[in-house]
Amino acid sequence: MKPIVAIVGRPNVGKSTLFNRLTQSRQAIVEDQPGVTRDRLYADTEWNGRVLTLVDTGGIQLDKEGDTIEAHVTRQAELAIREADAIIFVVDVTDGVTAPDLDVAELLRRVQKPVIVAVNKVENLKREDLALEFWALGLEPLITVSAEHGLGTGDLLDAVVAALPDLPDAAPEEDGPIRVAVIGRPNVGKSSLVNAVLGEERVIVSDVPGTTRDAIDVLVERGEDRFLLIDTAGMRRRAKVDQPVERYSVMRALRAVERAQVVLMVIDAQDGVTEQDQRIAGYAHESGKACIVVVNKWDLIEKDDRTMAKMTEEVRERLAFMDYVMVHFVSAKTRARVHRLLPLIKEAAENHTRRIPTRELNDLIREAVALNPPPSDKGRRLKVLFATQPHVSPPGFVFFVNDSELVHFSYRRYLENQLRETYRFEGTPINLYFRTRAKVKLSERPARVRRVLPGGRTQEIRRAARKRSTE
Numbered sequence: 356m357k358p359i360v361a362i363v364g365r366p367n368v369g370k371s372t373l374f375n376r377l378t379q380s381r382q383a384i385v386e387d388q389p390g391v392t393r394d395r396l397y398a399d400t401e402w403n404g405r406v407l408t409l410v411d412t413g414g415i416q417l418d419k420e421g422d423t424i425e426a427h428v429t430r431q432a433e434l435a436i437r438e439a440d441a442i443i444f445v446v447d448v449t450d451g452v453t454a455p456d457l458d459v460a461e462l463l464r465r466v467q468k469p470v471i472v473a474v475n476k477v478e479n480l481k482r483e484d485l486a487l488e489f490w491a492l493g494l495e496p497l498i499t500v501s502a503e504h505g506l507g508t509g510d511l512l513d514a515v516v517a518a519l520p521d522l523p524d525a526a527p528e529e530d531g532p533i534r535v536a537v538i539g540r541p542n543v544g545k546s547s548l549v550n551a552v553l554g555e556e557r558v559i560v561s562d563v564p565g566t567t568r569d570a571i572d573v574l575v576e577r578g579e580d581r582f583l584l585i586d587t588a589g590m591r592r593r594a595k596v597d598q599p600v601e602r603y604s605v606m607r608a609l610r611a612v613e614r615a616q617v618v619l620m621v622i623d624a625q626d627g628v629t630e631q632d633q634r635i636a637g638y639a640h641e642s643g644k645a646c647i648v649v650v651n652k653w654d655l656i657e658k659d660d661r662t663m664a665k666m667t668e669e670v671r672e673r674l675a676f677m678d679y680v681m682v683h684f685v686s687a688k689t690r691a692r693v694h695r696l697l698p699l700i701k702e703a704a705e706n707h708t709r710r711i712p713t714r715e716l717n718d719l720i721r722e723a724v725a726l727n728p729p730p731s732d733k734g735r736r737l738k739v740l741f742a743t744q745p746h747v748s749p750p751g752f753v754f755f756v757n758d759s760e761l762v763h764f765s766y767r768r769y770l771e772n773q774l775r776e777t778y779r780f781e782g783t784p785i786n787l788y789f790r791t792r793a794k795v796k797l798s799e800r801p802a803r804v805r806r807v808l809p810g811g812r813t814q815e816i817r818r819a820a821r822k823r824s825t826e
């Protein structure tokens with residue numbers, strides 16, 4: 356298994372910059388202000404043949420208590436320390452040893468795990484001398500680095516690998532987990548939903564909109580099924596996004612949609628589908644992702660025997676451009692109906708990657724055309740000659756016809772409905788393409804054709820010449 360290395364320290368010492376440098380990515384948001392990172396971020400890196408899982412954490416502030424954001428961030432960092440096999444303790448050489456640094460050092464001494472002190476922002480020899488005072492923390496080894504410039508990071512990784520215990524190698528994975536992006540407006544309960552699925556507080560939940568900033572990857576295993584839930588920041592209207600941190604958060608959310616197979620579009624049952632919900636759902640639709648609309652906070656709605664049906668109809672009406680979506684009602688707070696969500700995700704992912712054998716596809720199309728022939732246009736009638744499926748994710752079908760200009764949108768919808776009813780493409784878009792099949796003139800046909808016989812032998816056959824009319 357891969358060892359876990361937690362990167363911890365007080366706020367604004369460069370933990371996220373170091374995380375991005377060591378993972379050679381820009382996964383963590385970096386901004387010159389404290390408190391930008393809140394949840395735990397995971398990413399793998401490789402050094403000297405050893406694969407490590409690095410965990411970026413928010414700044415530890417042990418003097419913060421109660422239900423504040425800072426207290427939640429500190430608890431998330433403490434959870435990362437608890438699960439880690441080794442710890443990188445980041446300090447800032449320009450500030451010297453501070454009281455919060457001493458508090459964090461005391462915390463790390465109690466956990467009895469390997470700790471490597473990374474003295475950050477050491478870009479010159481003068482600062483090398485200043486780094487000596489950090490021996491007062493009573494932790495070693497001590498490595499000077501500059502996360503921004505990449506100085507000393509090799510020595511740091513050498514020290515980390517040397518400090519790690521020997522762990523058994525992980526078995527190779529044949530299939531990766533189903534990637535699921537959880538998106539929506541701020542404060543609709545995305546993080547609460549992720550925690551409800553997990554059955555634990557894995558991501559920070561607060562009534563303050565914008566609590567989640569990074570896209571947080573969380574692995575869920577249920578029997579043989581594996582899901583990678585990606586909790587994202589809430590997306591507000593573009594005109595209201597004014598801070599750089601929030602812009603980066605929205606970019607991370609859109610990137611999460613791009614790498615996901617299934618999108619959970621979370622809406623608030625009390626608000627219904629808003630205009631901003633329509634815009635956000637449009638991102639998933641344009642990306643060709645399977646989608647499930649999760650109506651959260653269902654416990655707050657007064658219900659009768661028709662409430663759910665009416666709400667489903669309203670959702671489909673407001674999201675008419677993606678009428679293939681599944682609609683599921685949950686309460687992340689009470690965890691009602693949350694247990695049914697993972698089977699729906701699995702079903703949507705299977706539909707998203709479903710491939711139909713060519714013979715079955717053409718049998719279906721011939722039967723559909725026979726039951727409902729295409730209408731004629733100015734004396735010309737559409738003829739569907741052949742169909743094939745060139746790709747999945749989402750499923751795409753190419754129809755070769757006599758003239759693609761004769762395809763009316765209503766007949767396109769009819770063929771799509773036939774495919775959906777027969778093969779249950781619920782939850783996923785499907786694309787239909789119509790191509791005009793070029794006609795080959797008799798004079799352009801080859802005089803001889805080559806036939807392959809059993810055993811690999813070939814035989815040339817002369818085409819019978821057709822008599823041409825003299826008219």
